Amino acid sequence: MxxxxxxxxxxxxxxxxxxxxxxxxxxxxxxxxxxxxxxxxxxxxxxxxxxxxxxxxxxxxxxxxxxxxxxxxxxxxxxxxxxxxxxxxxxxxxxxxxxxxxxxxxxxxxxxLQNVVNNFVSGIIILFERPIKVGDRIVVGTVEGDVIHIGGRSTTVVTNDNITIIVPNSKFITENVVNWSHNERKVRFRIPVSVAYGSDVHLVERLLLEVAAANPDVLEKPAPGVRLMAFGESGLNFELRVWSTTLIHRRGFLTSTLNYAIYKIFADNGIEIPFPRRDIRVLTDGVGNRVQ
Structure with missing residues (x-):
């Protein structure tokens, strides 16, 4: 002892x-x-x-x-x-x-350690000003995904491919940040559509609105809209505008679903979707010889 x-x-x-x-x-x-x-x-x-x-x-x-x-x-x-x-x-x-x-x-x-301090101070600014918050859908630089964590030095973002990306907080202070859900999770999608010249424009408008109304991810209010945007080289350029709150994190999926439905309803109603065409004229001298 x-x-x-x-x-x-x-x-x-x-x-x-x-x-x-x-x-x-x-x-x-x-x-x-x-x-x-x-x-x-x-x-x-x-x-x-x-x-x-x-x-x-x-x-x-x-x-x-x-x-x-x-x-x-x-x-x-x-x-x-x-x-x-x-x-x-x-x-x-x-x-x-x-x-x-x-x-x-x-x-x-x-x-x-100026970069570390810069990121830490940026994290404090983010927490106080809250330009982004957990759950937001953001785009900064080439990174797009959902914010799942905001730390003192970095912010964790998960992409649609389930890839976790650690973004330094200073990126959110010094670069342009697209926040798809900053105010509310309601975003307007623009779907460009081209139809051949000679098509019934009122029928095209009605069919596009039917496609929007049939999609469960498209909001009734604000109501979908159709705009004739331009007279293109190959056809009439329309734009279907719809609002959604459920698929802002899968914008490509909503666009693809609407395009599938548009293609089908146009085919069923005889609306032609044009493709680029070029007219080639060959000049001759009257006796069949090509003019150079």
Whole structure:
């Protein structure tokens, strides 16, 4: 028993050996271990707190999912900032002695970690201004998909191919972002259609409206519309305009479904869909010789 006690005493003496001094206070190995353990617990518990706030507390309110996620993230960052200061004081580290170190870290952040800081600040701006939120359908650069998570450094987007893409938050601040569901999930689709010259334009309009009315993903209000847009080289260029709230994440599917239905109803009613034609004239000199 005394041997075990002696080992504990020696271990304690070893852990309390000063490694460096910050100001007038020594920093021991025990303080460093305590600091690491407490920081790990801080990040773990703050993550659990965020999950509880988003999934339990705020889910009982009328806040939309994106607002709940933003509120939870802001609370977590606040808890981490305050908790880190408390942990430093608990570990016996003099904060006033860290002024020089903070200045050096600031210089390092300005040069080596400027992209990380830029993305983090951009994440804070996104959470406060909410140009995008969880559940939105967005297009930024060549990336198009649904936002499933907004973090401090990056935003996670899932495409229609079920591919997860991690987008740096600064992209949403410095580039043009198309948000298909920023105000509401109601988007107008434009379906270009061309018919041959000589077609009954009123019949074409009626058939296109029938196709729109028969599609369950097309809204009745606002009502679908048909416009004669131009007199093309090969035919009359119409445009079917429809509204949808269910397929903004699968716009190609809705366009394809409508095109299939348009092709069938045109064929059943004798409406010709034109293709490019070119008339070639050969000039001769009157005796059958081609003129060069």
């Amino acid at each position: 005394e041997t075990f006690r002696d080992i504990l005493v020696q271990l304690r003496q070893f852990l309390e050996v000063p490694l460096v001094r910050l100001g007038g206070a020594p920093v021991t190995l025990w303080a460093i271990i305590q600091l690491v353990v407490l920081v790990v617990l801080l990040f773990y518990l703050s993550g659990k707190l965020r999950t509880w706030i988003v999934d339990q507390l705020l889910s009982r309110t009328r806040m939309e999912p994106g607002a709940r996620q933003a509120t939870g993230s802001i609370i977590r960052y606040t808890v981490i900032a305050v908790g880190f200061v408390v942990i430093l004081q608990t570990a016996g580290i003099d904060l006033t002695a860290l002024n020089v170190l903070a200045g050096a870290v600031g210089i390092g952040l300005g040069f080596g």
